[in-house]
Amino acid sequence: MLIAENLTKKYGDHIALNKLNLTIKEGEIFALLGQNGAGKTTTINLFLGFIAPTDGELKINDLSVIDNAQETKKYVAYIPETVMLYPNLTGLENLKFFSSLAGFKYSQGELTYFLSKAGLQIKAHHQNLGGYSKGMRQKVGIAIAIAKKAKVLLLDEPTSGLDPKASNEFSQILKELSADGTAILMATHDIFRAREVASHIGIMRQGNLVTVIEADKISANELEDLYLQTV
Ligand SMILES: Nc1ncnc2c1ncn2[C@@H]1O[C@H](COP(=O)(O)OP(=O)(O)OP(=O)(O)O)[C@@H](O)[C@H]1O
Structure with missing residues (x-):
């Protein structure tokens, strides 16, 4: 679903990403770990x-992003650290607007279903985004991904700043999406969450993907040790 082959990004002489080889299949969640400047956001961008x-x-989805930029965008949903939505529109209105931008027209019932599937409480659907917590905004971002029928979800530090309960809920929703076949790439500093939610974990150092491991083959403590030895 998501493939990088010798993917390299240079800024002048500086190598931000060095010959990345990566495959993320349907239903896999790949967590990218690494210190600031390791190349995680560059990969997502x-x-x-x-x-x-x-x-x-x-x-x-087997299409080159370079040659088919518009087409490949249709398959992708992106959730940055802070989801950018309209504060003066409700959750439902934001979802309606962003899914219509992606070419989908949904009934009120369908929009309500997507928000609920993303974990947003019914009472919040008609409240303005301005009053939402970060976790609630992330859920609207997930609902947009569901409404877009995204095959690929890209997330950049999605749980940073979420309280443990919200972060746990968010992880559960990602697992549900992956169980439905979505391929997920997530950059994070949260080693614990990465191990809990991901199927695969990659550790980056100075633009290089140094280690890839299956999450269920390693304990949280072992992952932390490996991370500290690697970066
Ligand atoms: N527009 C740019 N111009 C020049 N250098 C850049 C640019 N964007 C990123 N870089 C450099 O590329 C490298 C990788 O940055 P990147 O943002 O991908 O790291 P990161 O792993 O996401 O870090 P963080 O955890 O801080 O988000 C860094 O050395 C960064 O300074």
């Missing part, structure tokens, strides 16, 4: 088509 690679190839 390349898949989003926000920046162009210096070298290498990247594919979404």
